[in-house]
Amino acid sequence: xxxxxxxxxxxxxxxxxxxxxxxxxxxxxxxxxxxxxxxxxxxxxxxxxxxxxxxxxxxxxxxxxxxxxxxxxxxxxxxxxxxxxxxxxxxxxxxxxxxxxxxxxxxxxxxxxxxxxxxxxxxxxxxxxxxxxxxxxxxxxxxxxxxxxxxxxxxxxxxxxxxxxxxxxxxxxxxxxxxxxxxxxxxxxxxxxxxxxxxxxxxxxxxxxxxxxxxxxxxxxxxxxxxxxxxxxxxxxxxxxxxxxxxxxxxxxxxxxxxxxxxxxxxxxxxxxxxxxxxxxxxxxxxxxxxxxxxxxxxxxxxxxxxxxxxxxxxxxxxxxxxxxxxxxxxxxxxxxxxxxxxxxxxxxxxxxxxxxxxxxxxxxxxxxxxxxxxxxxxxxxxxxxxxxxxxxxxxxxxxxxxxxxxxxxxxxxxxxxxxxxxxxxxxxxxxxxxxx
Amino acid sequence: xxxxxxxxxxxxxxxxxxxxxxxxxxxxxxxxxxxxxxxxxxxxxxxxxxxxxxxxxxxxxxxxxxxxxxxxxxxxxxxxxxxxxxxxxxxxxxxxxxxxxxxxxxxxxxxxxxxxxxxxxxxxxxxxxxxxxxxxxxxxxxxxxxxxxxxxxxxxxxxxxxxxxxxxxxxxxxxxxxxxxxxxxxxxxxxxxxxxxxxxxxxxxxxxxxxxxxxxxxxxxxxxxxxxxxxxxxxxxxxxxxxxxxxxxxxxxxxxxxxxxxxxxxxxxxxxxxxxxxxxxxxxxxxxxxxxxxxxxxxxxxxxxxxxxxxxxxxxxxxxxxxxxxxxxxxxxxxxxxxxxxxxxxxxxxxxxxxxxxxxxxxxxxxxxxxxxxxxxxxxxxxxxxxxxxxxxxxxxxxxxxxxxxxxxxxxxxxxxxxxxxxxxxxxxxxxxxxxxxxxxxxxxxxxxxxxxxxxx
Numbered sequence: 081x082x083x084x085x086x087x088x089x090x091x092x093x094x095x096x097x098x099x100x101x102x103x104x105x106x107x108x109x110x111x112x113x114x115x116x117x118x119x120x121x122x123x124x125x126x127x128x129x130x131x132x133x134x135x136x137x138x139x140x141x142x143x144x145x146x147x148x149x150x151x152x153x154x155x156x157x158x159x160x161x162x163x164x165x166x167x168x169x170x171x172x173x174x175x176x177x178x179x180x181x182x183x184x185x186x187x188x189x190x191x192x193x194x195x196x197x198x199x200x201x202x203x204x205x206x207x208x209x210x211x212x213x214x215x216x217x218x219x220x221x222x223x224x225x226x227x228x229x230x231x232x233x234x235x236x237x238x239x240x241x242x243x244x245x246x247x248x249x250x251x252x253x254x255x256x257x258x259x260x261x262x263x264x265x266x267x268x269x270x271x272x273x274x275x276x277x278x279x280x281x282x283x284x285x286x287x288x289x290x291x292x293x294x295x296x297x298x299x300x301x302x303x304x305x306x307x308x309x310x311x312x313x314x315x316x317x318x319x320x321x322x323x324x325x326x327x328x329x330x331x332x333x334x335x336x337x338x339x340x341x342x343x344x345x346x347x348x349x350x351x352x353x354x355x356x357x358x359x360x361x362x363x364x365x366x367x368x369x370x371x372x373x374x375x376x377x378x379x380x381x382x383x384x385x386x387x388x389x390x391x392x393x394x395x396x397x398x399x400x401x402x403x404x405x406x407x408x409x410x411x412x413x414x415x416x417x418x419x420x421x422x423x424x425x426x427x428x429x430x431x432x433x434x435x436x437x438x439x440x441x442x443x444x445x446x447x448x449x450x451x452x453x454x455x456x457x458x459x460x461x462x463x464x465x466x467x468x469x470x471x472x473x474x475x476x477x478x479x480x481x482x483x484x485x486x487x488x489x490x491x492x493x494x495x496x497x498x499x500x501x502x503x504x505x506x507x508x509x510x511x512x513x514x515x516x517x
Numbered sequence: 518x519x520x521x522x523x524x525x526x527x528x529x530x531x532x533x534x535x536x537x538x539x540x541x542x543x544x545x546x547x548x549x550x551x552x553x554x555x556x557x558x559x560x561x562x563x564x565x566x567x568x569x570x571x572x573x574x575x576x577x578x579x580x581x582x583x584x585x586x587x588x589x590x591x592x593x594x595x596x597x598x599x600x601x602x603x604x605x606x607x608x609x610x611x612x613x614x615x616x617x618x619x620x621x622x623x624x625x626x627x628x629x630x631x632x633x634x635x636x637x638x639x640x641x642x643x644x645x646x647x648x649x650x651x652x653x654x655x656x657x658x659x660x661x662x663x664x665x666x667x668x669x670x671x672x673x674x675x676x677x678x679x680x681x682x683x684x685x686x687x688x689x690x691x692x693x694x695x696x697x698x699x700x701x702x703x704x705x706x707x708x709x710x711x712x713x714x715x716x717x718x719x720x721x722x723x724x725x726x727x728x729x730x731x732x733x734x735x736x737x738x739x740x741x742x743x744x745x746x747x748x749x750x751x752x753x754x755x756x757x758x759x760x761x762x763x764x765x766x767x768x769x770x771x772x773x774x775x776x777x778x779x780x781x782x783x784x785x786x787x788x789x790x791x792x793x794x795x796x797x798x799x800x801x802x803x804x805x806x807x808x809x810x811x812x813x814x815x816x817x818x819x820x821x822x823x824x825x826x827x828x829x830x831x832x833x834x835x836x837x838x839x840x841x842x843x844x845x846x847x848x849x850x851x852x853x854x855x856x857x858x859x860x861x862x863x864x865x866x867x868x869x870x871x872x873x874x875x876x877x878x879x880x881x882x883x884x885x886x887x888x889x890x891x892x893x894x895x896x897x898x899x900x901x902x903x904x905x906x907x908x909x910x911x912x913x914x915x916x917x918x919x920x921x922x923x924x925x926x927x928x929x930x931x932x933x934x935x936x937x938x939x940x941x942x943x944x945x946x947x948x949x950x951x952x953x954x955x956x957x958x959x960x961x962x963x964x965x966x967x968x969x970x971x972x973x974x
Contacts, residue, residue: 105591108949110769114602117595118852118950120578121588124561141561141580152559159546159556159636188598209770213949241949248772250761250892288739318550318654320690320697399951401850404543406555441896444887445918448690449697453972455889455896455920472894475920475972477738514738514972 084127084146085224091154092129092136094226096167098355098394099125100403102219103184107191109212112199114192124403126394128167129153135163139403165382167225170359173352176233176345180261183216183236190262191216191240198242198265205274208244208252215239216262223357231357237348240265244277246470251458253277253437254298258496260348272423276437276460276467284469286461288515292433292488293476293508294426294462297495299439299454300416300503305397306450306480307338308411311365311373313380320448322481323371330369333487336506337417338366340375342390344413347502355407356392363389365411369485377409397443397499415502419490426489426507428465434513435460435467436476453477474515486510521582522564522669528589531568531596533609535670537807538564539849542663544627546635548643548687550654556636563849568592572606573599574831576852610833610840612810618677619804622797623709627661627683630710635659638713639685642702645720646689651728653692657702659685659713662955664848666807674809682706682800682956684942685713689723693731698915700727700900701886703942707802707956712941730901733913742879742967743919744872747938749899751959752885753966754790754862755945756895757926758783759959762792762817762825763843763855763947764832773892776924777823779838784821784927787865791816792827792843794858794958799939801859801958805842812842812858821927829855847952854947856954862961865933872934872965874908880971881905882917893923918972926966934963 081097088095101123108116126139127149138152191214202210215238222232238259245252253276255269295303315321323331342351342360351360356378364372376384377392392407394400427435440455459471484506491505518538526536540562547555563580566588575595579588600606627635639659646652661683668676684705691698702723706712745753760766767773777783784790793814794801805811808830815825826836829844832855846853873881881903888897899917903910943957 106950107595111771113604113769114599115605115607115769117575117599118577119575119588119591119595120850121584121591122563122578122580122850124580137555137557139559139561141563142582152557155632156557159553159632161553161556188595192598192602209772211769245770245892248776248893250766250770250773251894252892318690320653320692322695322697398946398953404559404561438891440889440891440894440920441887441898441918443889444896444898446697446699446916448699451916453898453916453918455894455972457891457894473920473922473925473970475738475896475918475970477916477918477972512738512972514740514970516740516968516970 081224085226087146088127088129088150089226092131094130094167096128096223096225097125099222100219102217104215104217105188106213106215107188107195109195109199112203112210114195117188126403127153130163130166131157133163135161137406165378167227168229168358169227170229170231170353170357173231173359174343176343176350176352178233178235178260178345178350180236183238183261184218186216186262194240194264198270201270202244206244206277207247208277209247211243211245213241225357229357231353233352236260238262242273244273256496258348279467280460280470282469284461284471285517286471286515287517288513290510291513292430293511293513294430294433294435295506295508296435296437297497297503297505299436300497301499302439302442302452302454303480303484304414304497304499304501305442306447306452308414309447310450311375311411312409313374313376313384314409315448316374317380317383322450326371327373329371331371331481332366332369332484334369335419335487335490336366336369336484339364339415339417340411340413342413349500354390354392355394358388358390358392360390375409375411377407380409415494416504418492418494418504420492421489422492423505426491426505427462427467429488429507430462430465433462434471434474434476435462450480452480471515474513477512477514483508483511518667519669519675522667525585526669526671529566529568530593531570533569533671534567535668536564536566538667540665541848544635544661546639546659548639548655548657551647556632558632565846565849565852566592567852568596569607569609570596571600573597573603574607575599578850607831608834609830612830612840614672615674615676615805615809615811620679621681621708623681625710627681627710628663642685642716642720645717646724649724649728651691651693651731652724653690653697655687655689657685657687668807668809670809676805676809678803678805680803683710683712685716686942689727691727691731696731698727698730700730705942706800708798726901729913730915733901733915735916736902736914736971738972740968741971742876743969744876744881745964745966746883747936747961747963748884748940749882750862750961750964751940752888752897754961755857755860755959756888756890756897757921757923758790759857759860760890761923762827763857764826764828764836765855768832768835779823781823782821783823783924784818785930786821787933788818788821788927788930789863790818790860791863792858792860796859799859799958800941800943801956803858806844807846807853808844810840810842815841827855827857845954847954851950851952854952857957859939859958861937861939861959862933862964864935864937864962867932867934869934869963872932872963873905873910875932876905876965877908879905881910894920895923896920919969920972921969929967930964931967932965936962
């Protein structure tokens with residue numbers, strides 16, 4: 081890396097090298113049986129260069145010829161992608177506890193045994209069809225640049241996922257544990273799934289209309305995508321964010337506080353620097369419903385005369401191959417602050433309403449505008465504070481800037497959302513539900 | 518290359534093993550509004566090894582040749598672990614050996630078009646919407662992605678194939694006061710750079726539609742009868758039915774598998790569905806899948822009755838059904854999974870006018886934006902639509918999202934038009950380790966569907 085950086089330094093104004101080396105191991109259970117295993121060993125280098133205000137970019141899995149690699153980046157300068165920013169000098173980062181060495185040698189057998197244990201509980205308590213998966217990863221990331229930054233991290237992550245499916249439907253209830261090291265699927269998650277499953281065996285076809293809707297963690301990717309779209313410096317710069325002029329204004333109900341704390345190493349995936357080598361810091365995005373700040377990468381910070389908030393990540397909404405992606409602003413460590421009510425207490429507050437367990441089609445619709453229109457997958461119907469059954473064909477629709485103003489209460493427990501955020505359940509009033517009746 | 522792969526494969530002590538090496542070449546030109554945000558050409562490469570031993574089947578991905586040994590160790594450990602634990606041993610359907618290479622004929626090879634020509638073409642298209650005051654921004658990306666695949670298995674199959682995908686895709690965003698509306702643009706295909714040329718009129722038309730959307734009303738939520746245009750019919754058949762033709766999705770769901778038996782009546786009499794990736798000059802075209810099996814045209818539904826399924830070698834053996842050559846990976850970073858190739862509803866006899874007349878009152882909805890399937894439920898969005906009154910197409914509506922149920926909705930397709938259009942770009946995500954298939958092709962004629970639940974706004 082040093083040699084490549086030196087070579088680049090001779091022909092460019094500045095340069096950055098991003099290097100990754102990752103190992104993953106996964107086991108999969110279908111119909112409560114272990115039937116697939118996969119592992120991955122992936123590494124590579126990515127180079128960004130700046131010359132005369134233009135940005136060049138290249139990447140490779142196997143660095144066989146440094147000159148050719150550098151030439152690839154130089155060739156891409158010709159297109160004229162502007163780079164007003166420079167690579168930062170980052171030093172003295174906080175030390176985070178993000179690596180559990182035991183994951184490097186965690187046997188697939190141990191993951192299989194844990195999946196078997198949980199499968200057995202589901203089998204004994206439900207008639208569900210059962211899927212489970214567990215995966216462990218360890219990796220190294222290093223970023224060097226010509227401003228003198230040389231930062232690196234070694235991290236680990238573990239996930240176990242259980243899914244209990246109503247027979248004949250392929251639809252079910254899932255929960256996941258995400259941690260830095262190996263862990264057992266917590267008993268409370270398992271019993272929460274079984275309890276919900278047991279109460280919702282009966283299929284109902286309720287009338288639609290405006291009602292209370294309880295958004296479960298699996299459905300909240302619907303909100304998260306639209307929140308991060310609205311608050312991204314990229315959307316503000318492109319003039320598609322409805323929040324451009326609303327810093328300091330109330331955009332959501334006062335019970336909604338959204339934070340982004342990359343340094344909190346209680347959670348897996350904590351970071352002391354982003355994918356551009358900028359130091360991470362905690363940030364309050366929305367405080368008691370009031371918009372506090374947008375988030376920036378280096379490029380958009382420069383364009384908008386601001387500072388990078390350390391949110392330059394090589395990702396897309398769908399994930400993607402970070403080696404080949406350039407950094408863009410991403411709300412990487414979003415969490416919604418939990419409230420004080422338990423799930424059971426929130427259900428009691430619903431005279432008539434729908435619990436949306438997972439949202440189907442969260443990725444479609446007018447995301448910049450905050451609109452959503454999602455299928456319940458499944459929905460649970462509530463009458464007089466009791467869950468009375470399950471709903472198949474129904475859609476929940478609205479605009480997050482209205483729905484999240486009508487918050488009744490927020491749950492007291494944090495769950496991982498499928499996009500990496502941490503969220504409590506959220507009860508909203510006056511949400512439109514379309515059903516067959 | 519094959520000698521190197523053969524040497525790696527010889528280290529795998531299994532009943533069956535295969536290795537795939539791919540060199541992947543990506544070219545990208547991307548605009549965000551007037552600004553060029555990305556341009557470049559790069560290549561990456563990597564290996565996938567799969568092993569079957571004593572009924573345990575596992576896979577490993579690695580990107581460094583130096584990792585070959587630990588990768589082989591890892592895949593053997595996994596396969597042996599599954600063999601010890603699995604209640605049902607995996608088997609592979611027998612197939613004929615393949616010794617072949619397939620390099621597709623292209624109408625202009627994107628590798629031979631200069632970067633500056635690509636840049637100018639995208640800039641020209643991008644400038645069309647940007648010339649209008651109410652277009653807030655655009656996001657337009659040109660890509661050519663070339664997968665140069667080398668495949669070898671322990672049975673003696675040796676296969677080379679190039680998959681060349683060229684596309685221009687993105688969205689136009691219009692804004693008026695607080696209201697923003699977006700519309701997708703897409704052009705491209707599997708047979709060369711010519712598929713992205715001459716799109717000026719198309720960009721003009723899309724610009725007009727997104728500007729019109731600023732004046733359209735949100736659709737009313739509830740149950741509607743609808744005519745779907747071919748793009749939407751394609752996504753509909755992909756989401757509402759196609760995924761459950763993929764054998765791996767139902768293999769281990771015993772009750773779904775029971776409902777999806779060959780011979781089950783799932784759809785209306787008028788419905789014939791086929792997956793035919795063998796036709797050249799369309800997005801989904803390929804010769805061999807990532808198990809080295811030649812792809813076959815597969816009739817999935819005939820007169821509403823389930824008549825076939827998409828398979829890997831493993832699922833074909835499990836179901837006792839013929840292999841179809843549909844086991845495909847996104848690229849060298851993934852083991853293959855079962856994928857639709859080119860799925861479409863076969864055309865019927867009725868014109869669009871006849872369909873809207875049959876509809877009477879309802880909606881005419883057009884162009885897919887995002888769909889999803891989970892179990893029996895599916896959703897998809899339409900980019901825009903029109904209210905139909907007394908068989909006549911009237912005012913424009915927006916914010917159209919639909920949900921439905923596999924078993925019910927296929928029976929509610931009551932009439933099939935006489936046209937056929939296949940999609941030019943794709944992007945279907947699937948799997949516990951998410952893979953995107955950018956050559957996922959779907960289509961159909963105009964169709965009439967009764968009783969769709971629309972979310973409204």
